[in-house]
Amino acid sequence: MSDIAIRVNDLGKRYQLGSLHSANYHTLRDSLAGLFQPHEKTANGHIWALRNVSFDVKQGQVLGVVGRNGAGKSTLLKLLSRVTEPTEGEAEIRGRVGSLLEVGTGFHPELTGRENIYLNGAILGMKRTEIERKFDEIVEFAEVDKFIETPVKRYSSGMYLRLAFAVAAHLEPEILVVDEVLAVGDAEFQRKCLGKMGDVAREGRTVLFVSHNMSAVLRLTDETIVIDKGGLIMRARTPEAVDFYLSRGFAQEGQRIWETDEVPFSAVPFRPLAVRVQNGQGKVVNTIRSIEENALEIEYSLSAPVTGLRVGIYLMSTRGEYVFTSFDTDDSADFERLAVRPAGRYISRCTLPANFLNEGRFVVGVNASSYRVKRYFQDEQALTFTVDAAGAPGMQWPEARLGPVRPRLNWHIEAIEA
Amino acid sequence: MTATDSGQLQAAETAKGNMTVRSESPVILIRPPRGWQAINLRDLWLYRELVFFLTWRDIKVRYKQAVLGIAWAIIQPIVTMVVFTFIFNQFLNVKPDAGISEAWYPIFAFAGLLPWQFFQGAMQRASTSLVSNANLLTKVYFPRLIIPSSAVAAGLVDFAFSFIILIGLMIYFGVPFTLQLLWLPVFLLVALLTALAVGLWFSALNVQYRDVQHMVPFLLTIWMYVSPVVYPIDIINVSKFWQVIYALNPMVGVIQGFRWALFGTNPPGWMFFVSLGMVVVLLVSGIFYFRRMERTFADLI
Helix, strand or coil, X not given: CCCEEEEEEEEEEEEECCCCCHHHCECXXXXXXXCCCCCCCCCCCEEEEEEEEEEEEECCCEEEEECCCCCCHHHHHHHHCCCCCCCEXXXXXXXXXXXXXXXXXXXXXXXXXHHHHHHHHHHCCCCHHHHHHHHHHHHHHHCCHHHCCCEHHHCCHHHHHHHHHHHHHCCCXXXXXXXXXXXXXXXXXXXXXXXXXXXXXXXXXXXXXXXXXXXXXXXXXXXXXXXXXXXXXXXXXXXXXXXXXXXXXXXXXXXXXXXXXXXXXXXXXXXXXXXXXXCCCCCECCEEECCCCEEEEEEEEECCXXXXXEEEEEEEECCCXXXXXXXXXXXXXXXXXXXXXXXXXXXXXXXXXCCCECCEEEEEXXXXXXXXXXXXXXXXXXXXXXXXXXXXXXXCCCCCCCCCEXXXXXXXXXXXXX | CCHHHHHHHHHHHHHHCCHHHHHHCCEEEECCCCCCCCCCHHHHHHCHHHHHHHHHHHHHHHXXXXXXXXXXXXXXXXXXXXXXXXXHHHHCCCCCCCCCCHHHXXXXXXXXXXXXXXXXXXXXXXXXXXXXXXXHHCXXXXXXXXXXXXXXXXXXHHHHHHHHHHHHHHHHHCCCCCHHHHHHHHHHHHHHHHHHHHHHHHHHHHHHXXXXXXXHHHHHHHHHHCCCXXXXXXXXXXXXXXXXXXXXXXXXXXXXXXXXXXXXXXXXXXXXXXXXXXXXXHHHHHHHHHHHXXXXXXXXX
């Protein structure tokens, strides 16, 4: 049994409602006043963020952790990295744990790149001699050598991220806990990070990898656990678990509706209401036909005017590959007309042209943001739907067609020699 | 284990499989906390360098952001000394300790201000330290005691600058340098522990009750007047009972000690030990309270 690196046994974490948001801190006066009032609110004012979770991870294994926002993944990672303590159950961890819960934790904008490397390294648990030894490697990985004596507040966001990731990635713990580091940065940076993660895994270290990026999970992990509503609902080989995760819990009627408690507070003033798939006849359906023109619509409301808002979709295959990204103000004329989008209720609708998607299941992600200002809301797996290829080109051959699209191209066959 | 050792272990890992590293690595047990806990010394020792780095960050950032920088650490006690001399000595006729020249009031006040301002700054920074490092608390594990400790330690730099001024003033006023000066570090240590003890209490309370941070400046104002900063300690000679009560303020012992080390007046007697006892009580209770509360910091902050 000694090759188990992490053993989690019936772990549970309960939060007092109201302590989840830092905005609701207590004052001494409230507590003193509370002494004289009956405790009606606290009786059931708590919520289990995680409960009855048990699993183990072998030494050197890379385990994927997937789940929707608020499913309890972050709580699990916080417990394992000892940021917070469990309410019940226990976990046993062999070796030093390094967590990459958020890159750049503890970076100070006034300090230079060099100073931040030392500071951040120390915060992540590195010894000074260890940082010194890896200093050049870190700078090289981050590609910031020219700016190493510049305060990081003058760095571009890309440089900042690269440096932050570089420090964290050069930590050498026996167990590495990674949460969503790939959600940021450009494609090149993501590729580099994935490469580094792969190296870490090959070195035989144990990794817990949490991501919404299914292709990264598929690529880096062999086995994955699925977490939903605070419980572990599945542990399986990664392709199986990803497939299960993507098809579970989504409304099967071709519509996803957000309840108030599903929308993070940070989304304000944007409030997503629903995302729907409609077929050629305008009906909300789960399965659309490839040869028809279909539509995708997002319904939302704005409680205040928003400048530069764009509301859009990502379309992904269930293998985790992106098919496309599109925003409602992609047309620059529309973007200028709606420079400031007034408060109110909206539907942004786009058509999916006929003869476009191949058969299979697709995942719709929703994003509402103002470029370089703020990402109000993002749900990378808002809805799934199925495309039926009946009547599509090439159906005379009953074989699976590769690729996410199935366009009807104009083939011209010309005999050049009789 | 030094970094070189771990580097060799990494190499051994590839050569001999993973057994080497695992037998060296600690098993961490994560379970629900129970009851009161004392300090985890092993953990603190492992993270000793972080105290240094956080202290260094606080100092660096403070002097980088302030336009006047280091000058600020010097101007503050000097201006306060001048104002105190005019108001308390010239207008209200407060005298320094018996046995030192009346003309020495400015340096007498400065000798009180030096430990007082160190205590005030360190305790104030420590009180807000957890809340201002919330992003660290919710993301990374390390012994939480490090945060208020390094906030207190960062005050030592200001102290060092003020101390240079003190040396200058001693030369100017012709205060003789004696061997008693060697006792100063002891009293400084007591001031530091007092700031840490109170800082532990308030920083932990502040996580849960944010109005604590509004209370601290008020408390400090009162505290200064119940410490012998502007007046000599022998003013308090009503009765033994009141002297004991008075000495329960640890800063009484500290400031008395400073003045004794500098001017040789009023040697620290039983009152100093009352102060010292109080520091121990505050510190031990502060550590236990802090350790009890720290498990909820990440959830509450």
